[in-house]
Amino acid sequence: MWGKSSLAVSQLIVISTFFLILGGCATTTGSGENAEFSNLIEKASSQYEAGLLTEAESSYRKVTALRPDYYEPWLKLGNIYVRTGQLEAAVRMFRECTELRPDDVRGWSNLSLTRLKQSLAVLDDAQQYFPSESTGAAVLRNSRESLIKNLVD
Template sequence: MAKFLIPLLMLIFMQGCSSAPPPHKGNKDIMTIQAQAEQAYRRAMLDQAESLYLEVLNSVPNYAPAWFRLGNIYTRTGRQEAAIAAYQRCLELEPNNQKAWYNMSLVRLKQSTQLLQEASGRGDQKSAVHQQIEALLSELTQLQSATRGS
């Protein structure tokens, strides 16, 4: 949790130095909300964590760790497009965040697998393209199984 508070404090301080309007809540309130969001996230209370992270982002919109957590929440709740958008926002703010790159790639792998599963049931089942779809689907399925085990 401490690794999230230092960047949050820096963002709050920088926001106070800019000409932008002040945050909706006081700095202490934002830090409290961030801590509550983190606690809810760790307890897998994802609806509550999502609401709290969104509240933090309402006051500190460039807080990359909250975008990262939202990406994780959206991934875990099956909202893949929202997860991609949250990870992309995180990466705009922190381009070297390897966890965000990795997590976004896992979501894209899952999307690709779902697309290939849909394609597998369509068209000529004996065509060369169908065989390619099946082979790629098999490889992606194995890859996803390997990433779950690590």
């Protein structure tokens, strides 16, 4: 009986060692991936802060591909798109923010401000189709003033 127990203990040690080694490999790989991910985030952030928006966009896109549940890159992408006049893309990014973290006010606030920019842009674009003294131009001016007034009140 002692022999069988000894064999079982030996097998248990071999199996335990195997799993420890396997676990160590997984941790090492994970650590490398985490370091690479951290470096990518740092790179994107540096590019963003330096105003290198095209490069930052590319880096943040890579981050979202690796971790689609990570909030900050979506927010930064939205800000990049606002700054570059790509308002529809900005809305999509801020929508993603509100879905990922509905309790974070930044996504909601940026989404609403972007929608306001879109509204003002629509009114400004429409002006070109109406002579400045026409009824249509007056309606558009009133709509713009009303939108702005309601924001202040």
